[in-house]
Amino acid sequence: MSVMLLFALAIAGIFGQIGSHATPAGPSACSNITSHLGSSKVVNSELNLKYINSTEYYNTLQDAYKPSCIVYPKSSQDVSVALQAIRAADSRFAIKAGGHNPNTFYSSVDDGVLIDLSSLNAKSYDPDTTLATYGPGGTFGDLYDYFVRYGRTVVGARLAGVGTGLALGGGMSYLSPQYGMACDSFRELEIVLPDGEIVTASNTSNPDLFFASRGGGGNAYGVVTKYTVQSRPAGQFFAGNIIYAFQEKDTVLEAISNFIQYNNDPKASIIGTYEKLPTPDLNLNLDEAIIMFLVYDGQDSGSAFANFTSIPYLINTLNIKTYPDVANMPIPYSTEISRGANIFRVGVHRADTDEYRTAVDKWRDWGESNKGKYLLLSLDFQPVPKSLTDASKAQGGNAMQMPDGPWFWLNYLITTPPLMSGPDYDAVQSSFRDMVASTTNAEGLPLFINDASHDQNPLSTFSTYAKLQEIKKKYDPDNFFADRTGGWSFA
Numbered sequence: 001m002s003v004m005l006l007f008a009l010a011i012a013g014i015f016g017q018i019g020s021h022a023t024p025a026g027p028s029a030c031s032n033i034t035s036h037l038g039s040s041k042v043v044n045s046e047l048n049l050k051y052i053n054s055t056e057y058y059n060t061l062q063d064a065y066k067p068s069c070i071v072y073p074k075s076s077q078d079v080s081v082a083l084q085a086i087r088a089a090d091s092r093f094a095i096k097a098g099g100h101n102p103n104t105f106y107s108s109v110d111d112g113v114l115i116d117l118s119s120l121n122a123k124s125y126d127p128d129t130t131l132a133t134y135g136p137g138g139t140f141g142d143l144y145d146y147f148v149r150y151g152r153t154v155v156g157a158r159l160a161g162v163g164t165g166l167a168l169g170g171g172m173s174y175l176s177p178q179y180g181m182a183c184d185s186f187r188e189l190e191i192v193l194p195d196g197e198i199v200t201a202s203n204t205s206n207p208d209l210f211f212a213s214r215g216g217g218g219n220a221y222g223v224v225t226k227y228t229v230q231s232r233p234a235g236q237f238f239a240g241n242i243i244y245a246f247q248e249k250d251t252v253l254e255a256i257s258n259f260i261q262y263n264n265d266p267k268a269s270i271i272g273t274y275e276k277l278p279t280p281d282l283n284l285n286l287d288e289a290i291i292m293f294l295v296y297d298g299q300d301s302g303s304a305f306a307n308f309t310s311i312p313y314l315i316n317t318l319n320i321k322t323y324p325d326v327a328n329m330p331i332p333y334s335t336e337i338s339r340g341a342n343i344f345r346v347g348v349h350r351a352d353t354d355e356y357r358t359a360v361d362k363w364r365d366w367g368e369s370n371k372g373k374y375l376l377l378s379l380d381f382q383p384v385p386k387s388l389t390d391a392s393k394a395q396g397g398n399a400m401q402m403p404d405g406p407w408f409w410l411n412y413l414i415t416t417p418p419l420m421s422g423p424d425y426d427a428v429q430s431s432f433r434d435m436v437a438s439t440t441n442a443e444g445l446p447l448f449i450n451d452a453s454h455d456q457n458p459l460s461t462f463s464t465y466a467k468l469q470e471i472k473k474k475y476d477p478d479n480f481f482a483d484r485t486g487g488w489s490f491a
């Protein structure tokens with residue numbers, strides 16, 4: 001038994017006695033944590049600025065939840081102490097990194113303990129091994145800004161504001177066609193298990209836990225307190241957005257479909273997004289636009305984007321950029337600006353299919369007949385090329401064990417108006433869900449958990465689901481996480 005486990009059990013004993021008082025579970029856990037970590041690492045007051053910042057989410061519907069307290073661990077030991085106290089008090093809890101998962105209670109909690117990882121933000125780079133380390137606090141933008149001084153970066157979010165929980169859900173990056181998903185670059189993780197033990201997960205230490213943590217979801221097997229990853233070179237990029245009037249929708253769709261099926265330059269990466277606003281179109285398509293994100297790792301993209309640049313456009317911002325600038329396309333702070341009552345859903349389709357058009361038509365029809373019920377609809381094409389799945393395999397494969405590309409994920413975003421009544425909100429979400437489900441997903445391909453809604457049960461679409469269920473049982477044997485915090489279903 002490790003020293004850390006003994007430490008954890010000792011703590012559990014102490015907390016077990018304190019937690020048996022009749023105080024409600026959340027406050028009881030909070031007072032235990034405060035007495036062990038000190039008041040500088042715990043905030044109880046809803047009026048405290050730190051408390052207010054920590055309870056802000058990309059899905060602002062979650063801002064309303066009021067944790068009994070917020071804990072700011074500074075070490076893995078602090079996380080261990082917090083988990084032991086939560087367990088002893090039988091309190092609910094949530095682990096928050098960047099707060100971008102829109103699913104309720106995945107990183108938010110009402111009347112329980114919120115573990116905000118923002119203070120765990122140490123970073124390092126070793127030029128001899130080219131390995132980078134980072135804590136789970138902070139955003140990928142922070143990491144890009146830090147590692148670029150070494151001419152390096154880490155594989156992570158395409159938008160600077162997203163948090164590190166992204167990598168535990170796989171993590172699609174502009175660099176993924178070259179290096180695989182963000183999680184494929186993991187080399188070692190420090191993880192605080194649900195029982196408080198602090199372990200290392202790697203190919204040689206707890207390899208099953210390492211496997212599950214590479215894209216099998218955060219908030220499931222423990223709390224990751226340190227990432228050691230293979231860094232990647234970050235030089236100059238040729239990158240930008242092209243915005244088209246919606247009348248170009250078919251031509252752009254053909255270019256997207258061509259890129260997904262035939263592009264074989266792994267340095268070229270795209271996201272194709274169709275956007276719909278609630279404003280009347282006045283027969284001028286003023287309520288719709290298409291925004292392409294085009295990123296080439298290198299200054300000369302050759303003909304990689306020729307199919308896009310040859311279509312008449314409204315705006316084209318393609319030029320040479322640094323990697324931190326790439327992550328601030330189309331504008332800095334876009335993740336913050338786009339906070340709202342946001343919900344994601346996801347579809348997955350093979351490349352040689354007519355689902356491109358089917359999905360766009362259904363999405364657009366739904367948008368037309370539901371005007372007034374959303375502030376924004378967005379449909380995003382996310383290619384999974386063969387070079388990505390090859391790069392993933394070459395590093396051992398991740399929890400998705402991704403079948404050979406090319407195929408693509410479709411991300412659907414709906415932002416509903418802020419003051420919608422409960423029944424209206426439920427009705428619009430249910431109708432939106434049916435619209436997404438009406439474009440049938442490809443058999444044998446995994447749904448992307450970073451873009452999924454809770455009810456899509458994405459883990460069950462992984463070929464590795466049974467293995468992940470076993471790993472979950474092993475590391476969370478008494479369902480401590482499963483019962484006391486939100487997260488993907490393993491049932």
Ligand SMILES: Cc1cc2nc3c(=O)[nH]c(=O)nc-3n(C[C@H](O)[C@H](O)[C@H](O)COP(=O)(O)OP(=O)(O)OC[C@H]3O[C@@H](n4cnc5c(N)ncnc54)[C@H](O)[C@@H]3O)c2cc1C
Nearest residue numbers: 097098099100101106107158163165166171172218219224
């Ligand atoms: C604007 C926007 C842009 C996005 N862009 C991309 C993109 O480019 N690529 C992509 O793949 N996805 C993208 N996503 C999806 C994103 O990856 C997920 O929403 C992800 O869950 C966000 O991680 P987070 O740390 O910000 O959020 P959080 O909600 O804080 O965390 C996500 C989940 O992971 C858990 N978690 C976080 N950290 C840990 C940890 N250290 N240990 C254990 N559990 C943990 C949390 O409890 C939560 O359940 C984007 C989302 C948004 C809103």
